Amino acid sequence: MDNSLFLKACRRELTERTPIWIMRQAGRYLPEYQAIRKKTDFMTLCKTPELASEVTVQPIDIIGVDAAILFSDILVIPEAMGMGLEIIESRGPVFSDPLRSTRDLDRLQIEGVTERLGYVVEAIKMTNEKLAGRVPLIGFSGAPWTLATYMIEGGSSKNFDRAKGMMYAEPEAMHRLLQILADAVIEYLNAKIEAGCHAVQIFDTWAGVLAPNDLEEFSLRYIDYICANLKTGGAPVIVFAKGMRSYKRISEMDCDVIGVDWVSDLGKVKQEIGDSKALQGNLDPCVLLAPQTVLEREVKRILDAYGDGPGHIFNLGHGILPPTPVENAKFLVSCVKELSIKQHKTVI
Amino acid sequence: MDNSLFLKACRRELTERTPIWIMRQAGRYLPEYQAIRKKTDFMTLCKTPELASEVTVQPIDIIGVDAAILFSDILVIPEAMGMGLEIIESRGPVFSDPLRSTRDLDRLQIEGVTERLGYVVEAIKMTNEKLAGRVPLIGFSGAPWTLATYMIEGGSSKNFDRAKGMMYAEPEAMHRLLQILADAVIEYLNAKIEAGCHAVQIFDTWAGVLAPNDLEEFSLRYIDYICANLKTGGAPVIVFAKGMRSYKRISEMDCDVIGVDWVSDLGKVKQEIGDSKALQGNLDPCVLLAPQTVLEREVKRILDAYGDGPGHIFNLGHGILPPTPVENAKFLVSCVKELSIKQHKTVI
Numbered sequence: 065m066d067n068s069l070f071l072k073a074c075r076r077e078l079t080e081r082t083p084i085w086i087m088r089q090a091g092r093y094l095p096e097y098q099a100i101r102k103k104t105d106f107m108t109l110c111k112t113p114e115l116a117s118e119v120t121v122q123p124i125d126i127i128g129v130d131a132a133i134l135f136s137d138i139l140v141i142p143e144a145m146g147m148g149l150e151i152i153e154s155r156g157p158v159f160s161d162p163l164r165s166t167r168d169l170d171r172l173q174i175e176g177v178t179e180r181l182g183y184v185v186e187a188i189k190m191t192n193e194k195l196a197g198r199v200p201l202i203g204f205s206g207a208p209w210t211l212a213t214y215m216i217e218g219g220s221s222k223n224f225d226r227a228k229g230m231m232y233a234e235p236e237a238m239h240r241l242l243q244i245l246a247d248a249v250i251e252y253l254n255a256k257i258e259a260g261c262h263a264v265q266i267f268d269t270w271a272g273v274l275a276p277n278d279l280e281e282f283s284l285r286y287i288d289y290i291c292a293n294l295k296t297g298g299a300p301v302i303v304f305a306k307g308m309r310s311y312k313r314i315s316e317m318d319c320d321v322i323g324v325d326w327v328s329d330l331g332k333v334k335q336e337i338g339d340s341k342a343l344q345g346n347l348d349p350c351v352l353l354a355p356q357t358v359l360e361r362e363v364k365r366i367l368d369a370y371g372d373g374p375g376h377i378f379n380l381g382h383g384i385l386p387p388t389p390v391e392n393a394k395f396l397v398s399c400v401k402e403l404s405i406k407q408h409k410t411v412i
Numbered sequence: 413m414d415n416s417l418f419l420k421a422c423r424r425e426l427t428e429r430t431p432i433w434i435m436r437q438a439g440r441y442l443p444e445y446q447a448i449r450k451k452t453d454f455m456t457l458c459k460t461p462e463l464a465s466e467v468t469v470q471p472i473d474i475i476g477v478d479a480a481i482l483f484s485d486i487l488v489i490p491e492a493m494g495m496g497l498e499i500i501e502s503r504g505p506v507f508s509d510p511l512r513s514t515r516d517l518d519r520l521q522i523e524g525v526t527e528r529l530g531y532v533v534e535a536i537k538m539t540n541e542k543l544a545g546r547v548p549l550i551g552f553s554g555a556p557w558t559l560a561t562y563m564i565e566g567g568s569s570k571n572f573d574r575a576k577g578m579m580y581a582e583p584e585a586m587h588r589l590l591q592i593l594a595d596a597v598i599e600y601l602n603a604k605i606e607a608g609c610h611a612v613q614i615f616d617t618w619a620g621v622l623a624p625n626d627l628e629e630f631s632l633r634y635i636d637y638i639c640a641n642l643k644t645g646g647a648p649v650i651v652f653a654k655g656m657r658s659y660k661r662i663s664e665m666d667c668d669v670i671g672v673d674w675v676s677d678l679g680k681v682k683q684e685i686g687d688s689k690a691l692q693g694n695l696d697p698c699v700l701l702a703p704q705t706v707l708e709r710e711v712k713r714i715l716d717a718y719g720d721g722p723g724h725i726f727n728l729g730h731g732i733l734p735p736t737p738v739e740n741a742k743f744l745v746s747c748v749k750e751l752s753i754k755q756h757k758t759v760i
Contacts (some may be wrong), residue, residue, distance in 0.1 A: 329624045
């Protein structure tokens with residue numbers, strides 16, 4: 065497994081071509097996924113190892129990606145802390161009783177979170193059985209700031225005024241919450257690695273809504289803390305914080321791969337951070353809705369932007385969109401495989 | 413009027429303190445505005461010069477900002493092209509019959525747009541009478557890309573997949589639409605300047621959702637074209653494109669001021685672009701919901717980030733939020749006035 069394209073690229077070793085996986089690759093764009101979701105609600109799917117492992121493996125068989133990512137949701141951590149979670153198709157995740165004050169933090173059931181997430185350990189074992197060594201398995205977690213926004217806002221948000229409100233009015237409470245979450249994330253990701261995940265990714269989807277000082281104080285500092293305290297046993301750590309204006313700070317963390325959204329130029333990020341980390345990204349998910357000639361052109365543009373040298377993992381700059389045609393997802397994977405072989409040949 | 417703090421700062425001349433105005437300063441956070449909106453729907457308010465001028469002047473009297481901005485909406489241009497527009501409080505702007513194909517472009521009534529926007533000229537004259545030379549008046553327009561997203565999506569969007577879909581699948585149609593809009597924006601802003609606006613601002617609210625090449629091709633190129641073709645007669649031009657990773661390209665345009673969102677560091681932007689342009693920004697609008705001690709600290713942080721030298725116009729990094737307490741808006745204005753006098757004194 066250590067010689068898989070994906071893990072080699074994470075370690076910035078030379079590979080014969082660029083590996084690819086797709087954020088949310090086990091998801092609504094796949095009819096095979098929808099068939100299972102018709103019979104099961106989202107949270108039950110997350111909590112049923114037999115089903116979670118089944119949908120995790122689907123995109124390996126169907127579109128041919130080079131890594132699997134365990135089907136789950138970032139909000140299983142707050143849910144395991146006792147916050148009632150509903151996933152409403154039209155509205156996204158909803159916490160019926162969000163955190164609104166310091167006192168609300170006392171409701172959180174901090175002890176035994178990883179035990180209550182035992183279904184994940186089970187799902188990892190079943191997934192690795194199904195994968196039978198074909199590709200590595202990635203485990204993921206939300207980052208503290210992003211988790212906190214959902215727990216405080218009660219769901220998706222436009223302006224994040226409640227989360228930022230607590231951040232500004234009760235910074236101690238916010239830090240207490242973020243520290244609770246950071247410790248839970250460490251324990252959770254450690255358990256995932258121990259159960260058989262070959263790499264882990266930390267998602268800070270909403271880092272990009274913070275002003276520079278707030279970004280450091282309420283988001284990046286906690287990701288840094290997580291990276292510094294994981295027991296990886298050699299499993300690569302991917303940090304994906306969306307909306308970064310600079311990747312310098314993340315490049316100084318104890319991680320292996322930096323996820324890059326589609327708004328940044330991969331070549332410029334590479335230039336900014338030097339050779340310290342592998343980069344993952346960064347196609348605009350909307351390109352998958354475009355004609356295949358455009359898709360091919362944009363894949364080429366990204367491979368060219370990264371240019372020569374090892375350490376590129378192809379991915380989207382955010383999750384795949386539900387209206388994506390499956391044939392375009394397949395075409396993307398084959399494009400990356402074919403075009404990057406040519407590129408790597410000219411290098412080797 | 414040419415000696416007003418705001419216009420001097422736009423021209424990067426020394427001022428005794430930093431001028432301030434606030435995006436959406438005439439808006440829902442003001443009870444005086446709400447009193448008028450109770451009797452009038454949003455579009456009628458835009459189209460009734462007596463009322464539009466009244467709400468434009470409100471924040472000058474109530475919170476003491478250094479410039480007025482004519483109350484209007486960026487979507488008056490597509491509306492004047494014959495697209496039926498409704499502003500629904502809970503959903504934002506809605507076009508009942510959005511553009512979905514090349515053929516739909518033929519529906520747009522391109523001739524006579526500025527004539528149909530005659531109510532704006534009237535409102536500018538009435539506003540200047542009411543202002544009686546106290547502060548300069550800014551006129552604004554949406555940028556072509558942002559206007560196009562609303563016209564194609566039919567309203568606000570999460571992923572912009574329809575607008576990007578047209579961009580990728582029918583780039584010629586998209587360019588045709590953007591060129592139509594760019595020409596309309598030029599004529600519209602020229603008419604505003606001629607009617608008495610002392611400065612104009614171009615808003616590209618959704619520029620930040622585009623990948624680097626698309627940003628240049630479908631957004632910035634058209635802003636550049638507008639800047640190059642305005643007949644300003646000396647009126648400063650402000651370009652505010654939200655979500656920029658770099659301000660270099662905008663700094664090369666024929667504009668005077670660059671608006672900066674709250675995610676960028678003002679000092680770093682100043683460093684990146686050199687002394688070529690004034691900068692406007694960039695407080696996170698959510699800070700106005702925070703305790704006043706925090707508000708004061710953050711104002712100081714932004715004044716310090718800009719540092720010495722002329723050419724800073726204080727503003728938020730995006731529009732003021734409806735739940736903002738009026739006393740906090742007042743406090744912000746007085747903070748900027750007092751703290752920046754101290755700073756400018758140490759310089760002069």
